[in-house]
Amino acid sequence: MAEERIIAAGFGGQGILMLGKLLAHAGMMEGKQVTWLPSYGPEMRGGTANCNVIISDAVIGAPIVSEATCVIAMNLPSLDRFESFVQPGGWLLLNSSLVPRASTRHDVQVLAIPVNDIAHQQGSLRVANVVMLGAYLALSQAVRKASVITAIEDVLGPGKQHLLPINLNALDAGIAFATKVQV
Amino acid sequence: MAEERIIAAGFGGQGILMLGKLLAHAGMMEGKQVTWLPSYGPEMRGGTANCNVIISDAVIGAPIVSEATCVIAMNLPSLDRFESFVQPGGWLLLNSSLVPRASTRHDVQVLAIPVNDIAHQQGSLRVANVVMLGAYLALSQAVRKASVITAIEDVLGPGKQHLLPINLNALDAGIAFATKVQV
Amino acid sequence: MKTVYQKSAGLTGVPMHYCPGCTHGIIHKLVAEALVELDVLGRAVAVAPVGCAVFAYEYFNCDAQQAAHGRAPAVATGIKRVRPDNIVFTYQGDGDLASIGMAEIVHAAMGGENITVVFVNNAIYGMTGGQMAPTTLVGQPTTTSPLGRSRLGQGAPLRVCEMLATIEATAYIARVSVHSIPRLNVAKRALKKALQLQVENKGFSLVEVLSTCPTNWGLSPVDALRWVEQNMIPAYPLGVFKDIEGGT
Amino acid sequence: MKTVYQKSAGLTGVPMHYCPGCTHGIIHKLVAEALVELDVLGRAVAVAPVGCAVFAYEYFNCDAQQAAHGRAPAVATGIKRVRPDNIVFTYQGDGDLASIGMAEIVHAAMGGENITVVFVNNAIYGMTGGQMAPTTLVGQPTTTSPLGRSRLGQGAPLRVCEMLATIEATAYIARVSVHSIPRLNVAKRALKKALQLQVENKGFSLVEVLSTCPTNWGLSPVDALRWVEQNMIPAYPLGVFKDIEGGT
Amino acid sequence: SPRLGPTRSPSVVQASPPPSPPGSAPQKSFLPEVIFEENLCKGCELCITICPTKILKLDTTRVNIRGYFPAIVYNLAECSGCASCAKICPDSVITVRR
Amino acid sequence: SPRLGPTRSPSVVQASPPPSPPGSAPQKSFLPEVIFEENLCKGCELCITICPTKILKLDTTRVNIRGYFPAIVYNLAECSGCASCAKICPDSVITVRR
Amino acid sequence: MAKKLMKGNEAIAAAAINAGCRFFFGYPITPQNEIPEYMSRELPKVGGTYVQAESEVAAINMVYGAAGAGARVLTSSSSPGISLMQEGISYIAGAELPCVLVNIMRAGPGLGGVQPAQADYFQATKGGGHGDYRVLVLAPANLQEAVDLTQLAFDLADKYRNPVMVLADGMIGQLMEPVEFSPYHPAFALPPKDWATTGTAESGGRRRVINSLYLYPDELENHVRAIYRKYAEMERTEVRYELYDCDDADVVIVAYGTTSRIARSAIEKCRRLGLRVGLLRPITLFPFPFAAFDRVVDRTRAFLVVEMSMGQMLDDVKIAVAGRRPISFYGRTGGIVPTPEEVVKQVQTLLGGPGA
Amino acid sequence: MAKKLMKGNEAIAAAAINAGCRFFFGYPITPQNEIPEYMSRELPKVGGTYVQAESEVAAINMVYGAAGAGARVLTSSSSPGISLMQEGISYIAGAELPCVLVNIMRAGPGLGGVQPAQADYFQATKGGGHGDYRVLVLAPANLQEAVDLTQLAFDLADKYRNPVMVLADGMIGQLMEPVEFSPYHPAFALPPKDWATTGTAESGGRRRVINSLYLYPDELENHVRAIYRKYAEMERTEVRYELYDCDDADVVIVAYGTTSRIARSAIEKCRRLGLRVGLLRPITLFPFPFAAFDRVVDRTRAFLVVEMSMGQMLDDVKIAVAGRRPISFYGRTGGIVPTPEEVVKQVQTLLGGPGA
Numbered sequence A, B: 001m002a003e004e005r006i007i008a009a010g011f012g013g014q015g016i017l018m019l020g021k022l023l024a025h026a027g028m029m030e031g032k033q034v035t036w037l038p039s040y041g042p043e044m045r046g047g048t049a050n051c052n053v054i055i056s057d058a059v060i061g062a063p064i065v066s067e068a069t070c071v072i073a074m075n076l077p078s079l080d081r082f083e084s085f086v087q088p089g090g091w092l093l094l095n096s097s098l099v100p101r102a103s104t105r106h107d108v109q110v111l112a113i114p115v116n117d118i119a120h121q122q123g124s125l126r127v128a129n130v131v132m133l134g135a136y137l138a139l140s141q142a143v144r145k146a147s148v149i150t151a152i153e154d155v156l157g158p159g160k161q162h163l164l165p166i167n168l169n170a171l172d173a174g175i176a177f178a179t180k181v182q183v
Numbered sequence C, D: 001m002k003t004v005y006q007k008s009a010g011l012t013g014v015p016m017h018y019c020p021g022c023t024h025g026i027i028h029k030l031v032a033e034a035l036v037e038l039d040v041l042g043r044a045v046a047v048a049p050v051g052c053a054v055f056a057y058e059y060f061n062c063d064a065q066q067a068a069h070g071r072a073p074a075v076a077t078g079i080k081r082v083r084p085d086n087i088v089f090t091y092q093g094d095g096d097l098a099s100i101g102m103a104e105i106v107h108a109a110m111g112g113e114n115i116t117v118v119f120v121n122n123a124i125y126g127m128t129g130g131q132m133a134p135t136t137l138v139g140q141p142t143t144t145s146p147l148g149r150s151r152l153g154q155g156a157p158l159r160v161c162e163m164l165a166t167i168e169a170t171a172y173i174a175r176v177s178v179h180s181i182p183r184l185n186v187a188k189r190a191l192k193k194a195l196q197l198q199v200e201n202k203g204f205s206l207v208e209v210l211s212t213c214p215t216n217w218g219l220s221p222v223d224a225l226r227w228v229e230q231n232m233i234p235a236y237p238l239g240v241f242k243d244i245e246g247g248t
Numbered sequence E, F: 001s002p003r004l005g006p007t008r009s010p011s012v013v014q015a016s017p018p019p020s021p022p023g024s025a026p027q028k029s030f031l032p033e034v035i036f037e038e039n040l041c042k043g044c045e046l047c048i049t050i051c052p053t054k055i056l057k058l059d060t061t062r063v064n065i066r067g068y069f070p071a072i073v074y075n076l077a078e079c080s081g082c083a084s085c086a087k088i089c090p091d092s093v094i095t096v097r098r
Numbered sequence G, H: 001m002a003k004k005l006m007k008g009n010e011a012i013a014a015a016a017i018n019a020g021c022r023f024f025f026g027y028p029i030t031p032q033n034e035i036p037e038y039m040s041r042e043l044p045k046v047g048g049t050y051v052q053a054e055s056e057v058a059a060i061n062m063v064y065g066a067a068g069a070g071a072r073v074l075t076s077s078s079s080p081g082i083s084l085m086q087e088g089i090s091y092i093a094g095a096e097l098p099c100v101l102v103n104i105m106r107a108g109p110g111l112g113g114v115q116p117a118q119a120d121y122f123q124a125t126k127g128g129g130h131g132d133y134r135v136l137v138l139a140p141a142n143l144q145e146a147v148d149l150t151q152l153a154f155d156l157a158d159k160y161r162n163p164v165m166v167l168a169d170g171m172i173g174q175l176m177e178p179v180e181f182s183p184y185h186p187a188f189a190l191p192p193k194d195w196a197t198t199g200t201a202e203s204g205g206r207r208r209v210i211n212s213l214y215l216y217p218d219e220l221e222n223h224v225r226a227i228y229r230k231y232a233e234m235e236r237t238e239v240r241y242e243l244y245d246c247d248d249a250d251v252v253i254v255a256y257g258t259t260s261r262i263a264r265s266a267i268e269k270c271r272r273l274g275l276r277v278g279l280l281r282p283i284t285l286f287p288f289p290f291a292a293f294d295r296v297v298d299r300t301r302a303f304l305v306v307e308m309s310m311g312q313m314l315d316d317v318k319i320a321v322a323g324r325r326p327i328s329f330y331g332r333t334g335g336i337v338p339t340p341e342e343v344v345k346q347v348q349t350l351l352g353g354p355g356a
């Protein structure tokens, strides 16, 4: 039974919760079982945020991820906190624009992506999360790109369709970067 | 084991609760076990009042009297309500000044006393309850007259000792009436 | 021969349990007459408090809900929001409204809830046997202020009308008394006006009625009326404290 | 060289958790400075509310109790009655004091409890994420009044000072702001006076401080200060509403 | 705190002029009627105090079903029919006709 | 709703005049000192707005341990030592000496 | 309808509206704020009314009034706020009014914390208020169930004229899962609300009174016994639970809501280790599925109760098992959600070994 | 001291003062008004303070403040008022403050009635408030015991820094019996209140904070576990109960407070009829005397639980008996106090005959 368990973490403003929602949304559209669980509480606003996403073929029990197939760390505190959650052989995606250090894990696959810089090139820091999502798409079979694109369209809604291009470009940039380094 | 179980009932203003307290107080001073339980609740003030008094040589369980050795009815509603509570052979004391009818019980000893009239002769309607208490004393071995007198003194307290004489006279009048009819 | 006065059709006719001469009964009559004269009895819903008036639901000849102690304004809000066409009024004592129910009355007023409050101030907790109320007069003895309410540590009587009149969304706030026929006539007009404003969706209205508690004051009903005139009115000035229509 | 200004000894120095530019921090400083300047820090007991200021017990450099939501005045009453020589003050938000805690604040005022209340009015529920408060301005959008508070059905902002000033046993009631240095100086004087009156056993004192919530207002801290000046002060006039010493 | 009274239907006592003899002047019938639902009366004396012409009293010769001395009119001739007594009565005992 | 920051002891950045060369005029030392407990700073810019002489700014070249651009004085010479900045600072970051 | 990805709190709110609820009275508190926020946004669109009460005390009494006026009405809060509602809930049960309450539990006691907990079980199921009464308690374990049970809650409330509580926790409230809304139909024929205070003009003259006061003990006892006949009926008709992998289970885990999901994951891990473990998941906490235990007690060797509390449902499990099998308990509290791994360890120690 | 004839409510109030309680915060409610009235009269005479709170909600929070300031403090109420205190009681337990609560139970639910009842057992013993906490509950059956337990309550509260409740009912509150007051001495050495907020000047600089907020789950869990270690200690040390005529009893009646007195009278009647009946009377309701049942379970044929409720303590008895013997229940509610005769009948049906 295939089950993808993702932890995505970063600063409040980095759209990390949205990244997770897009994944869950995409998974749902592919008829998969999905859960999305955010950190919450007063200490969250303006502070660090993280979410757990599970995409599975079977009914999902615990929605809290203790053994992650992939951890996405958008800043250093997130890496410090969640590095150990990656299961052996799993993925660790770092935002190298903000994370100064390399991973200390040798039993996992690590990919460092300067998502802020890439997003900057794409024209807005605010799509950094989508760049990271693209990178993830390139490495994982969890969901199809098409589903993610529909998810983005749905989330933007009729009002914000003008933001679609920049998001799609960001997605592609992320995919491109990840595939490049993979090759 | 000797146990005296009294129900005293009447209008709110008739000092029926005090009558019961005096009995309990006297019993206590004789080293007996005593309980005094009043009816209570919003419907009581200004309305009908009653209390259950138990005087016993042994520990008292239920303080509610279901089988009374003596029922004191200071008015008609009280008779209507409690007449049936007297145990066979027990006493039923009526305030004939206010109770127009005779008792329907033939298995109990009934004594009708015009306590209001007697109290009136003693100079105050407000000692009607003490007259009734005197009558009870004449018929029962539950407590000694001396103890009741001390109880009255205690209850009046230093402030109201001037009321002692009229109360003692009322007590004697009650005793006298009861003994007279008994003879 | 015509009838000058008879029992109001706004009352069920169930004999009232109030102590002899308690003015709760008079206030019930005035409210009932107002409902009838405004022709809203059929769509009226009374909210009874916890207090001596708890059985109000037995007396007013309309639908009624019995509310938890102090919460009548919240209950009335619930009713009115669901059925805006009903005429919803609470009937509350001073312990109920001014003590435990303070948050509820202030917020019903703040929200401009379109309800009418009949506030019966007898300066004491009647039902529970005469304990001190926020409205108890300074120096007035009660079972929980045996030496009389003392300003120091227990403060001064709470003037609910004056306080609520500072709240913007209130439509009508008045204090009346029923200790004499002229006063009683004024009281009835105030109650009618308060209810009329609700009919016109003008918002929150409250009429405070000074009332007696002969039993716990330890006075005869007649002396109790005098006590209202001589002791309560000086502490609780009569009058209209808020009227969105400007008039009095 | 002498120190013109430094962190108050009335604060523990624990870094505060407030959002950037939130004026809760400024108000904490003023209270702390007042306690130090009156030389009562050592006998002060703070009562922290439920609200963003819940951690006030971490910041004020004195003993403290954390109170249930809205009940700080009751908790303060309990403390003060047991230890009249302590200087007891509550620090409460507008949801805490003006909504759920309305009965407690009115009755602390009515009883003339000899405590001091610091009432931080930011027209919103900060801690829970920006819901409507009784003090929310008409038209101000919040997460539970997405289209802005509407006078119809939600009423007008509650003016706590004006309301409490009608209560006889209150000693001092004032509204201040901290959006500018001159205002901030006035605010500090008001807080000192309120605490001083407690020292002199003069009874209940309350200082309402208009405050910002940049996070939930969706404004920068600087714009938030302007919003206080331009929008809040017109709805909440500054000034002294009650002063038993007559002065201002 | 309230007394819960019985709820039996009360008996009515009417203070109205005696039937006028045939042919007698009609103006007698202009006397007001003051009717008491006597069993509702609690003997509080508010009506007695409020009556401007002081023509009411408690009938201390008997008690009603609730054990109270009921109020009565003892001098109807003086009655103005102002209904003050009826208005003040907390228990809606009195009806006044004119 | 609050962010719970770290409580490590902050580093201090002092904006005070450079040590005056020997024999130079002493009046330099009359310049006020404006000291920032930089790691407490949240970059809210209230001090910057309130400063009458507008000599404060955020140092956007670096972040403090809490991830904020810290406020600094960039033109101490203009400083009047009025301490407005320190008074308005919600986080007691600033000490002013004169 | 198509599936929608929704937060638990919003799903519950949407379900209420779908079930015809048009009135919400509440007061903000973490972690359930999305419920009042959703209601304040969506109710006006369907002609409904959102009232932000001044407190939970006021909220529950507004619910009383609205329910008494005949409306389908909802309130929601979290642990401390529910404590403040206890008098009101007792009144609503005593006056036999239908309403739905949501408790998105957080950690206590006192102010405690805002993270998920299950420590209000006693309060919800035994009655945190005074007197003889019960609240029908539904405990969803996933968001589709939260939607379905919330809608059912309104029907049950109307059927029994009794408050019904949806009891969940911060995790379920904050969680997102796909949910589906089908057009609402009552689960069964609903009785007419011929007791609601609509005014005598509309109801045709007979006065209607909402009340819980009975000064005469015999009347009050009759009233309470009548209410308890409804509870007996609930125990016959409304008991809901799920048995999972119990047929061959040496250990049966008993857990509801969030912890039942953790248990499910733990059971999969156990099975992979060759440990035969099953799950008994109460869905109705009152009425509690006592009879369900009789179906598994003979086969199983032991019960393991897992709660996010110091042990509350444990009492009901003890009553259900009545000494027939050993019961062990694993609880985390303070806002900590146990991991499947922790639960597996408990099973291993119970069965005295890492696995088969 | 000589015996005094006192009302239960006044005896409790007098006992509190005798135990050094100088602060009372409360709100009137029948049938416990004699407590606040006595306190308002007597406290000033001994330099104490009576504060009539604006509500029970305010009262319990005043108690919190006063207890946190180091005082021995009392509040009392009756059922609906106690419901309003649930949030506050949870806070007091969470902040580990000592105080004594008196609940003179009346009939519920809702406004219910004012006559005696025992239907707040769940609320008192399981925690009507939110989160993991317990209140130590003492249930006197006569007035001397009410006096002794009230005094003990203050000592236990101080020892465990936990609220202690004296749970009685309207009958015990209104009853008069002779009581004796001996000069008060603490039942054991009491810990210093070195946590009370006296101001740093007096305490010598170390700040003192009264608080129940722990935003981090691990901290909160540790805090709760520490509190539960106190409860475990209570279960070891504080369990109190009475066995009466149990040695040869075929039926053991389980009852507390008022109903235990009815049971005692019933037992005498039974014995006269040759029926061997005994009484197990819990005095501490929490901690509940589970072990006491082990002492009688082998000998007895059945248990009969008698309560003035629809069956609440019954749950704890089921847990205690754990299926070893049949348990039957006889309950009256609504303010009705069962008669000894009714109880005798129950015993007779249990033993299948009028007597031997």
Ligand SMILES: Cc1ncc(C[n+]2csc(CCOP(=O)(O)OP(=O)(O)O)c2C)c(N)n1
Pocket: C050, C051, C052, C053, C069, C092, C093, C094, C095, C096, C097, C120, C122, C124, C125, C126, C127, C128, C133, H027, H028, H029, H030, H056, H080, H081, H084
């Ligand atoms: C929660 C709660 N607290 C207290 C009581 C007891 N109680 C009943 S009525 C009442 C006060 C009555 O006084 P008031 O509101 O002034 O009405 P009155 O009887 O004077 O008309 C109180 C405290 C209660 N029933 N419920």
Ligand SMILES: Cc1ncc(C[n+]2csc(CCOP(=O)(O)OP(=O)(O)O)c2C)c(N)n1
Pocket: D050, D051, D052, D053, D069, D092, D093, D094, D095, D096, D097, D120, D122, D124, D125, D126, D127, D128, D133, G027, G028, G029, G030, G056, G080, G081, G084
């Ligand atoms: C009984 C209870 N109800 C609700 C809450 C949730 N709550 C916490 S803070 C708060 C309001 C905060 O607003 P305010 O008092 O204005 O303080 P601010 O955060 O704005 O400074 C609420 C509703 C709670 N903790 N307890």
Ligand code: SF4
Pocket: C017, C018, C019, C022, C023, C024, C052, C122, C126, C127, C212, C213, C214, C215, C216, E001, E002
């Ligand atoms: S107790 Fe007082 S208020 Fe209540 S009915 Fe009697 S007189 Fe009226």
Ligand code: SF4
Pocket: E034, E050, E051, E052, E053, E054, E055, E056, E073, E078, E079, E080, E081, E082, E083, E084, E085, E086, E096
């Ligand atoms: S109607 Fe007027 S005059 Fe006649 S009895 Fe009544 S009060 Fe007196």
Ligand code: SF4
Pocket: C021, E040, E041, E042, E043, E044, E045, E046, E047, E048, E070, E071, E088, E089, E090, E091, E092, E093, E094
């Ligand atoms: S006012 Fe009414 S109740 Fe009172 S005495 Fe007159 S008739 Fe009787």
Ligand code: SF4
Pocket: D017, D018, D019, D022, D023, D024, D052, D122, D126, D127, D212, D213, D214, D215, D216, F001, F002
């Ligand atoms: S949420 Fe608002 S009030 Fe709370 S700390 Fe942040 S800015 Fe200040």
Ligand code: SF4
Pocket: F034, F050, F051, F052, F053, F054, F055, F056, F073, F078, F079, F080, F081, F082, F083, F084, F085, F086, F096
């Ligand atoms: S002291 Fe005054 S002038 Fe100097 S930096 Fe601060 S605000 Fe500006």
Ligand code: SF4
Pocket: D021, F040, F041, F042, F043, F044, F045, F046, F047, F048, F070, F071, F088, F089, F090, F091, F092, F093, F094
């Ligand atoms: S006011 Fe304080 S916190 Fe804000 S920027 Fe200036 S120094 Fe930093």
Ligand SMILES: [Mg+2]
Pocket: C093, C094, C095, C120, C121, C122, C123, C124, C125, C126, C133
């Ligand atoms: Mg009153």
Ligand SMILES: [Mg+2]
Pocket: D093, D094, D095, D120, D121, D122, D123, D124, D125, D126, D133
């Ligand atoms: Mg606020």
